Amino acid sequence: MTFEILQDSVIVAHKGSIAFFNQNLLTQDHITQSESKKTRRVFMQRFWLEVHDLDSIELKVEPEWVSLRSLIGSLSGEQLYPLFKSAHISYWLSKNHYCSCCGHTLRHEFEPVLKAVCVACSHQAYPKIQPCIIVAVNRGDQILLAKNAANKRDFYSLIAGFVEPGESLEQAVAREVLEETGLSIKQIEYLGSQPWPFPMNLMIGFKAEYASGDIELVDQELSDAQFFSSDQLPTLAPEGSIARRIIDHLLYGRSLEL
Numbered sequence: 127m128t129f130e131i132l133q134d135s136v137i138v139a140h141k142g143s144i145a146f147f148n149q150n151l152l153t154q155d156h157i158t159q160s161e162s163k164k165t166r167r168v169f170m171q172r173f174w175l176e177v178h179d180l181d182s183i184e185l186k187v188e189p190e191w192v193s194l195r196s197l198i199g200s201l202s203g204e205q206l207y208p209l210f211k212s213a214h215i216s217y218w219l220s221k222n223h224y225c226s227c228c229g230h231t232l233r234h235e236f237e238p239v240l241k242a243v244c245v246a247c248s249h250q251a252y253p254k255i256q257p258c259i260i261v262a263v264n265r266g267d268q269i270l271l272a273k274n275a276a277n278k279r280d281f282y283s284l285i286a287g288f289v290e291p292g293e294s295l296e297q298a299v300a301r302e303v304l305e306e307t308g309l310s311i312k313q314i315e316y317l318g319s320q321p322w323p324f325p326m327n328l329m330i331g332f333k334a335e336y337a338s339g340d341i342e343l344v345d346q347e348l349s350d351a352q353f354f355s356s357d358q359l360p361t362l363a364p365e366g367s368i369a370r371r372i373i374d375h376l377l378y379g380r381s382l383e384l
């Protein structure tokens with residue numbers, strides 16, 4: 127996969143994978159017949175192609191699917207985030223065919239903003255984004271790292287979790303750390319964020335200071351959690367993730383920018 131291909135290619139997202147097509151490899155008939163004028167405009171911006179149209183596309187080549195996760199760490203944010211956008215929107219479109227109010231068909235509109243409109247009751251739905259907090263807890267020169275029990279890959283990362291209704295981001299940070307490790311924290315500070323379309327998340331990163339308590343894996347979401355020094359770190363979350371960027375930023379002063 128060469129990065130130059132992004133400059134003149136169409137990106138198709140499908141079930142967590144991405145395929146790149148040189149625009150010349152899509153037939154002009156497809157573009158003019160199966161896409162509305164507005165859809166075509168989005169299409170020509172090279173961001174994404176509506177995923178459930180994929181079977182109807184007449185392609186001159188077979189797509190070569192690439193796991194989106196496999197590209198994280200090797201692309202800059204400028205290169206990666208259009209792909210994230212493709213995956214996020216494709217997932218949302220694939221899950222929004224019928225109205226949640228009356229059950230009739232939703233019509234997807236692309237301009238001036240992307241939304242799904244019910245043909246019967248006019249209910250409107252917009253792409254959903256799930257906010258998740260992720261936090262680095264410091265104790266002296268040590269950092270709290272944890273291993274997720276459900277993660278098949280064997281690495282340590284930061285404490286993370288979904289923001290709940292009626293909760294501020296800071297409250298979500300404190301609750302997640304307490305729920306997952308039994309620790310109380312203080313001095314919660316925002317660091318940065320990252321879209322994370324697996325499938326529809328926005329990761330919102332913080333740092334905090336340890337306040338009190340002993341590590342106790344309360345809700346079994348973690349298989350291990352420990353404070354680590356920079357000279358005895360375990361295998362860490364993949365490069366390119368906000369978890370790894372926060373860890374590298376706090377331990378080595380690296381930039382948070384992807």
Ligand SMILES: [Zn+2]
Binds near residue numbers: 227244248
């Ligand atoms: Zn409806």
